[in-house]
Amino acid sequence: MKIFQSASRYSSFFFFLLVFNQVFIHVVFAQDKSWLKQYTEHREYGSVYAVKKIDVPCRTYQSFLVDKNGSKLTPAYRDIGDFSDGLAEFVPFETSEHKQGLHGFINQQGKVVIPPVYLATDKFYKGKTWVIYSAGKQYGLSYIDSVGKTIYRIPIEYFKNDFLKSKAVIDFVCNRDTKEDIIWWKQKEIFLLNWNFSTFIEKEIKESKGIYHFLYKGKYGIVDKNLILRIPVALDDIDPKYKFSGQGMERVKYGEKYAFINVFTGELVTPFIYSDTRKPTAGLFWVKKNNKWGCIDKTGKTRIAFLYDEASGFTKEDRAAVAINGKFGHIDKSGKIRTPLKYEFASYYNNGTSMVRVGDKYGYIDVNDQFIGKSDYDEALPFDRQTTTAERFGIKYELALDGSETFVGFSALWNTVFISLGVILFIAANSYFFRKVQLRKK
Numbered sequence: 001m002k003i004f005q006s007a008s009r010y011s012s013f014f015f016f017l018l019v020f021n022q023v024f025i026h027v028v029f030a031q032d033k034s035w036l037k038q039y040t041e042h043r044e045y046g047s048v049y050a051v052k053k054i055d056v057p058c059r060t061y062q063s064f065l066v067d068k069n070g071s072k073l074t075p076a077y078r079d080i081g082d083f084s085d086g087l088a089e090f091v092p093f094e095t096s097e098h099k100q101g102l103h104g105f106i107n108q109q110g111k112v113v114i115p116p117v118y119l120a121t122d123k124f125y126k127g128k129t130w131v132i133y134s135a136g137k138q139y140g141l142s143y144i145d146s147v148g149k150t151i152y153r154i155p156i157e158y159f160k161n162d163f164l165k166s167k168a169v170i171d172f173v174c175n176r177d178t179k180e181d182i183i184w185w186k187q188k189e190i191f192l193l194n195w196n197f198s199t200f201i202e203k204e205i206k207e208s209k210g211i212y213h214f215l216y217k218g219k220y221g222i223v224d225k226n227l228i229l230r231i232p233v234a235l236d237d238i239d240p241k242y243k244f245s246g247q248g249m250e251r252v253k254y255g256e257k258y259a260f261i262n263v264f265t266g267e268l269v270t271p272f273i274y275s276d277t278r279k280p281t282a283g284l285f286w287v288k289k290n291n292k293w294g295c296i297d298k299t300g301k302t303r304i305a306f307l308y309d310e311a312s313g314f315t316k317e318d319r320a321a322v323a324i325n326g327k328f329g330h331i332d333k334s335g336k337i338r339t340p341l342k343y344e345f346a347s348y349y350n351n352g353t354s355m356v357r358v359g360d361k362y363g364y365i366d367v368n369d370q371f372i373g374k375s376d377y378d379e380a381l382p383f384d385r386q387t388t389t390a391e392r393f394g395i396k397y398e399l400a401l402d403g404s405e406t407f408v409g410f411s412a413l414w415n416t417v418f419i420s421l422g423v424i425l426f427i428a429a430n431s432y433f434f435r436k437v438q439l440r441k442k
Contacts, residue, residue, distance in 0.1 A: 035070035043082070048073065048108050050080040050088065058174040063090075065110045073110030081178035083108065085124035085146055091177040092116050096134075100170060101180050103131070105148075114148040119170075120180050122194065130194050130229075132182055138163045139182055141193040143228050152228050154193075158271050159254060162234045163193055189217045195229050202227065211266040213238055220252075222266045230266030246280045248298045260285070260300065270300040281313035282333055286320075293322070295335075304335040317349040317367050330354065339369045347382040351401055355382045362390065364403065373403020 036042055039051040040061075047068055054061040062076040065088075074080075074090075078101065081089035087105040090112075096102055096119070104116030105124075118131040119139065128143050128151055140156040140163075156163060163184065172180035184191045197205065205212040205223055211230065212223050220235035237253035244251040249260040249269060257272035276288035284295040284303055294306035310323035319330040319338060329341035330349070339346065345357040353364050353372060363375025364383070380390040388399050389408065397405040 033068075033070075045083045045088075045108060048110075050083075052079070052175070054175060061175055062093075065106065065108075074106065079175075079177035080106070082123055085127060087113060087124055087146060089121055089123060089178045090116065091180070101172070101177050103178070103180070113146070114144070120182055120194065125227075128226075128228075132193055134165075137165060139165060139168060139193060141229070141232070152230070154229065154232055155268055156232070158259070158268060159232060159234045161255065162191075163232065186217070191217075191219075191233060193229075193232055195221060195223070195233060197223065197227055210263055211261075213240060222252075222261065224266050231261065231268070242279075244277050244279050247283060247285075249280070249285065251277055258287070260296075269298070270296065278311070278313060281315070281320075282318070284314060284333060286311050286313065303333075304331070312348040315349045317352060319349040319354070319367065321346045321348050321354065328356070338367070339365070351383045351386065353383045353401060355380050355388075364399075372401070373399065373405070 040054040042051040052063045063080045064072045065074045078091045091101050102116040103118045103121045105114040120132040142153040143151040219233045221233035222231035239245045239251040250263045254272045258274040259272040260269045274287040278286040292306040293308040293311040295304035308322040312321040314320045318332045327341040328343045328346035330339035343356040347355040362377040362380035364372045377390040381388045396409045398408045
């Protein structure tokens with residue numbers, strides 16, 4: 001019995017030694033990082049390392065993701081960037097058809113999460129990053145999430161004169177392929193698609209009421225509160241005072257053409273196709289295309305065809321003055337003609353009245369195209385108030401909405417004549433009395 005008890009004690013002791021030995025070996029081995037000496041540099045991320053071996057600086061090097069025992073989790077890559085949001089940018093040895101580096105993302109297990117198909121990118125920040133890719137004759141930029149799904153794509157095709165491949169410079173920091181970037185030089189100034197928002201600008205952007213406009217070397221860009229660049233730094237003008245904007249849209253300019261963006265998202269609602277615009281009225285925007293005026297709504301949809309040589313804003317009478325081939329009339333918001341285009345001129349409606357010209361004489365019509373009062377004035381003004389002024393034969397009248405006249409004076413021409421006559425009479429009288437005085441003295 002004692003023999004069995006002794007055997008049991010010894011077996012427990014040997015088992016303890018065996019377990020302790022395994023743990024000891026594992027700890028010692030895990031702490032033994034001599035394998036790192038074979039690499040030129042390394043960075044630790046929890047239980048994994050990004051290591052790099054540089055044979056010829058800036059020419060021959062390779063990177064791996066390895067575990068704490070030095071076992072490789074990936075094949076050899078040209079470069080591996082910093083981990084952020086659980087992903088790290090990587091650049092394989094394979095290149096694009098134009099011999100450019102390709103960029104993707106791996107996780108800490110070495111698995112490719114986002115394939116290397118982009119020409120430039122950066123580490124993830126709050127679940128998103130930007131990526132640059134080939135887009136015809138240009139380079140384009142999109143924002144993607146941590147599984148590679150597109151969050152937003154800049155409509156680079158609308159900026160045809162910028163971000164061209166033919167004018168781009170592609171470069172990266174020595175031994176750092178993940179620092180590859182695409183830049184454009186304009187008058188010795190660097191322009192980028194992947195705009196870098198500093199901490200100070202980031203604070204300003206997040207505190208802004210809506211989208212944020214910023215100016216860089218004479219060009220404007222637009223970014224939203226999520227730090228997503230909605231419009232690249234290419235705009236020639238914007239309308240911050242809203243002289244031509246409103247109702248959820250803001251006018252922007254690129255080259256000699258105008259477009260509209262959504263003031264809440266910063267996205268382009270229309271392309272740059274308009275040569276002129278007017279401030280919106282009644283939910284419609286008068287815009288000029290191919291030298292003709294038409295109307296669009298806040299979604300960019302054409303509501304009134306591009307037919308008119310001239311056009312005014314809509315008023316509360318649901319009328320806008322329009323002209324074709326020198327003849328004026330009025331239409332309503334549906335585009336229906338409400339006053340035939342027969343006048344030499346027609347003003348906007350106000351107080352239910354529009355000033356029109358027939359031949360070389362002016363008069364006033366109501367919304368039913370009926371004349372109010374007389375129509376033989378030589379000069380006239382629209383009814384911007386309850387009364388207006390008009391002239392006939394140099395006599396000025398104040399007109400009421402019913403067409404009645406009140407004499408208020410003479411025109412500037414008649415006043416000039418009267419003043420001239422007064423001066424002449426004064427000189428004549430003065431001369432007459434002067435001669436009388438001289439004769440008496442004799």
